[in-house]
Amino acid sequence: METKSNSILENLNSQEYKYGFTTELETDSFPKGLSEEVISKISQIKNEPEFMLEFRLKAYKAFLKMSEPEWALLNYPKIDLQDVIYYSAPKKKTGKDSLDEVDPEILKTYEKLGIPIGEQKRLEGIAVDAIFDSVSVANTHKKALAEIGIIFCSISEAIQEHPDLIKKYIGSVVPHTDNYFAALNSAVFSDGTFIYIPANTKCPLELSTNFRINTKGSGQFERTLIICDDNSYVSYLEGCTAPAFDENQLHAAVVELVTLDNSEIKYSTVQNWYAGDENGKGGIYNFVTKRGKCAGKNSKISWTQVETGSAITWKYPSCILLGDNSIGEFYSVALTNNMQQADTGTKMIHIGKNTKSTIISKGISAGKSSNTYRGLVKMGERAKGARNYTQCDSMLIGSHCRASTVPYIEVEGNSNRVEHEASTSKISEEQLFYLQQRGISLESAIALIISGFCKDVFKELPGEFAAEANQLMSLKLENSVG
Amino acid sequence: MPNLAERNKNEIEFIEQIFRASSSMLSRIPNIRTRQETAIKRVTELGFPQKSSEDWKYYDSQPILENFFTLDICEINKLDKEIIRKHRFPECSENLLVTVNGHFSKELSSTSLANKNISIIDFNDPEQLKTHPQEEEIINQYFAYKINQEKSFFKACNTALMSNGFLLSVPDDTEIQETIQILHFSNESCFNQTRSLIHLGKNAKLKIIVSYIGLANNHFVNNAVVELILSEGAYFKLDKIQDDTQQGILLYDLYARLMKNSNFEYNSLDLKANHSRDNIKVDLLEPGAHSDLSGFYILNKDRKAHNIIKVNHLAPNCTSNQLYKGIISDSARAEFNGEINVSEGANGTNATQLNKNLLLSHNAHIDSRPQLSILADDVKCSHGSTVGELDEDEIFYLLSRGIKKDDALAMLTLSFCEEIIQKVTIDSAKQHIRNLTLENLDTKIHTANTVHKLK
Numbered sequence: 001m002e003t004k005s006n007s008i009l010e011n012l013n014s015q016e017y018k019y020g021f022t023t024e025l026e027t028d029s030f031p032k033g034l035s036e037e038v039i040s041k042i043s044q045i046k047n048e049p050e051f052m053l054e055f056r057l058k059a060y061k062a063f064l065k066m067s068e069p070e071w072a073l074l075n076y077p078k079i080d081l082q083d084v085i086y087y088s089a090p091k092k093k094t095g096k097d098s099l100d101e102v103d104p105e106i107l108k109t110y111e112k113l114g115i116p117i118g119e120q121k122r123l124e125g126i127a128v129d130a131i132f133d134s135v136s137v138a139n140t141h142k143k144a145l146a147e148i149g150i151i152f153c154s155i156s157e158a159i160q161e162h163p164d165l166i167k168k169y170i171g172s173v174v175p176h177t178d179n180y181f182a183a184l185n186s187a188v189f190s191d192g193t194f195i196y197i198p199a200n201t202k203c204p205l206e207l208s209t210n211f212r213i214n215t216k217g218s219g220q221f222e223r224t225l226i227i228c229d230d231n232s233y234v235s236y237l238e239g240c241t242a243p244a245f246d247e248n249q250l251h252a253a254v255v256e257l258v259t260l261d262n263s264e265i266k267y268s269t270v271q272n273w274y275a276g277d278e279n280g281k282g283g284i285y286n287f288v289t290k291r292g293k294c295a296g297k298n299s300k301i302s303w304t305q306v307e308t309g310s311a312i313t314w315k316y317p318s319c320i321l322l323g324d325n326s327i328g329e330f331y332s333v334a335l336t337n338n339m340q341q342a343d344t345g346t347k348m349i350h351i352g353k354n355t356k357s358t359i360i361s362k363g364i365s366a367g368k369s370s371n372t373y374r375g376l377v378k379m380g381e382r383a384k385g386a387r388n389y390t391q392c393d394s395m396l397i398g399s400h401c402r403a404s405t406v407p408y409i410e411v412e413g414n415s416n417r418v419e420h421e422a423s424t425s426k427i428s429e430e431q432l433f434y435l436q437q438r439g440i441s442l443e444s445a446i447a448l449i450i451s452g453f454c455k456d457v458f459k460e461l462p463g464e465f466a467a468e469a470n471q472l473m474s475l476k477l478e479n480s481v482g
Numbered sequence: 483m484p485n486l487a488e489r490n491k492n493e494i495e496f497i498e499q500i501f502r503a504s505s506s507m508l509s510r511i512p513n514i515r516t517r518q519e520t521a522i523k524r525v526t527e528l529g530f531p532q533k534s535s536e537d538w539k540y541y542d543s544q545p546i547l548e549n550f551f552t553l554d555i556c557e558i559n560k561l562d563k564e565i566i567r568k569h570r571f572p573e574c575s576e577n578l579l580v581t582v583n584g585h586f587s588k589e590l591s592s593t594s595l596a597n598k599n600i601s602i603i604d605f606n607d608p609e610q611l612k613t614h615p616q617e618e619e620i621i622n623q624y625f626a627y628k629i630n631q632e633k634s635f636f637k638a639c640n641t642a643l644m645s646n647g648f649l650l651s652v653p654d655d656t657e658i659q660e661t662i663q664i665l666h667f668s669n670e671s672c673f674n675q676t677r678s679l680i681h682l683g684k685n686a687k688l689k690i691i692v693s694y695i696g697l698a699n700n701h702f703v704n705n706a707v708v709e710l711i712l713s714e715g716a717y718f719k720l721d722k723i724q725d726d727t728q729q730g731i732l733l734y735d736l737y738a739r740l741m742k743n744s745n746f747e748y749n750s751l752d753l754k755a756n757h758s759r760d761n762i763k764v765d766l767l768e769p770g771a772h773s774d775l776s777g778f779y780i781l782n783k784d785r786k787a788h789n790i791i792k793v794n795h796l797a798p799n800c801t802s803n804q805l806y807k808g809i810i811s812d813s814a815r816a817e818f819n820g821e822i823n824v825s826e827g828a829n830g831t832n833a834t835q836l837n838k839n840l841l842l843s844h845n846a847h848i849d850s851r852p853q854l855s856i857l858a859d860d861v862k863c864s865h866g867s868t869v870g871e872l873d874e875d876e877i878f879y880l881l882s883r884g885i886k887k888d889d890a891l892a893m894l895t896l897s898f899c900e901e902i903i904q905k906v907t908i909d910s911a912k913q914h915i916r917n918l919t920l921e922n923l924d925t926k927i928h929t930a931n932t933v934h935k936l937k
Binding site (some may be wrong): 071381394396397398399400401402403404405406407408409410411412413414415416417418419420421422423424425426 | 536826827829839841842843844845846847848849850851852853854855856857858859860861862863864865866867868869870871
């Protein structure tokens, strides 16, 4: 058995990070460091209205009083926030109406990443916003979407053109005082995606953003805000990649979702930031605050995430179920290998009546990595008839990795119901033997079993991404499947 | 925030009071005495537990801090023998150990125990130790184990303040047939330090049923610490019944160290008291060790129960189970915080953990945290937690059979906890527990009738 699990490990270890290249571009970068001056300068460059600068400075003041959270099962040296570049943008002015104006180097980068922002790919039915370091560089399908009233643009643009919506909703789900990293983001965020779906509209396209960190030593602080008005629906996809540098880079994003009556947001992420090498050198520190508020009746927010990258992942996409009969869902696959550490999970806060939530979490740890599920299910006394079902399974590959499950269940009131179950296992000998005796190679068998283990989550991903996620898992087992 | 400042002041005073009291509590046995001195140091180093610590997150320490200043550190107290007769189970009448306000009382305990190959040593009697060199060795080795690294504030308090707890030791290859009953009485408004060390030799077998019985009408805190060592192949079963008054607070700390192929069963029944906090830690130190922890809490009014369980799998092929069930009504509150930790190399581990809760009222509250932390790959671990109310279909079924609603509710609730009650060793204790459970349910039911049906 020892040899078998060793061979699994070897296969896992031999795969390389496909997106580790850097693009040679001239960039405008701020010098390293964080201060009120830097924040004002970001706001100034973006030509922001007064209320945004106020919001940023308020957040910065709150941030100064906070300390880094230490409760997560993560081990990393303290981050020096003065050693981060807070703003970096490609130098050439990039217009967003025509792709001809986008720097061809950037287009090439996205081509390498396989992201359809080129004209020829317009038919694929996905509208993409591409974010390169700190700014949005390309946004497709904008006009077509605008015709039916959907706003899909970078958040800097939205601050200019739709200040009312921004003023109303920014910080309404994740307040600037929420936590250390959210406060930092509120102070220094440079760009991100803004989506507004008007009432009675089902967004005809999958909307998507691709995040790319390119500049060495820069941090990425993007902010996403999605608002879905009454009786509407949108499905949104997010992908992340970064070049392979020896030093750690910080990524601290904030995502806010708001659904009003009878509306639904489906938010999917495939996170494949650079994870560092096998000795744990380099890689992204991914500290993300994602939260959705089901403000309206019968509304629904569904998070699906596939977490395979980053040296450190600290991420808890949550749902505040405020409206009666609202639904929150969380589907997650987290794969850690080598020295990666992930502490991820969700929070389901039931406030409205008859609210329902489902949590399916699958953790796979290999190498010397550590993978933690941390989740909260909270039902207050107002939440009558609330239901939750949680399932979190862990799989361990090799004997040096760690899998932890840390659920918090806080329930008040007799009409609420919670079920939580979890199991931990390894790839069973019997399963492997069965597949192998059918003539399937050991490597393919392992890929097959892992794909089966994650099936419940992958089936929640939209078509395009489901294929990508499967590919990504196979990529992590590249030599074995190829 | 003035409140916080006040709280801190209270906490500081708490520690100072312990510091002052401890000097008069030091044992006359030198080895115990040195550890008590270390414990006093630990008390000041650790400080009063704060809410920011994960283990104390849901615990409200105000009742202790508020009432502590009216509490004394009690001397041994008189107790009427009639009361003992009332509380002992008939099966154990010849095997009785009694403590009053944390002090071990030889006079009230049965004398026949000595004939049964069990040694019982008073922690404050150096004369007795002179004739028991083996027991002296056990105390030296295991009493206040690693006190200099102790992380629990209340355990350190207990070590510093305890005056005469006892060692109960069963020699190798000895099986004690009868169940021993230990009665811990609290009859005054005191901060009691109950302490015992239980040691089982190789292949020894022992069953104990412990009751914490409050008689005082004023507030009291029972700070109990049990240290347990099971040698190779030993079997130990412990039933703990919490039978205090509404004024009582029980802080219970049990640390069990299990050697090769030993087997430990623990059953906690939380039936009364203002609030209780069970802090159970089991180290499975050698291959083949097995622990079975279960508990049942029935809470009404504004009572609270906290169960903090840590099972550490430190060797290969060990197994462990945790099963905790609770019924919570009125504005009561319960916490279940269970952990299974599997160390690197502990392959062949098989561990389960389950917490089930019935919430019977609108303000009842449960915080459940079933946790796993695993560092080995050849492991089978599962955990689960459920929160809900009585099944409407089940109630309807009973109603449709002509059973009155109150009776139906009582039957269903009792059958929910029967799984745990069945584990109790002694029959008369089982009946006693059922009666207390029904008392707590506060339904107008024909108690005897329902219990009869269930039997």
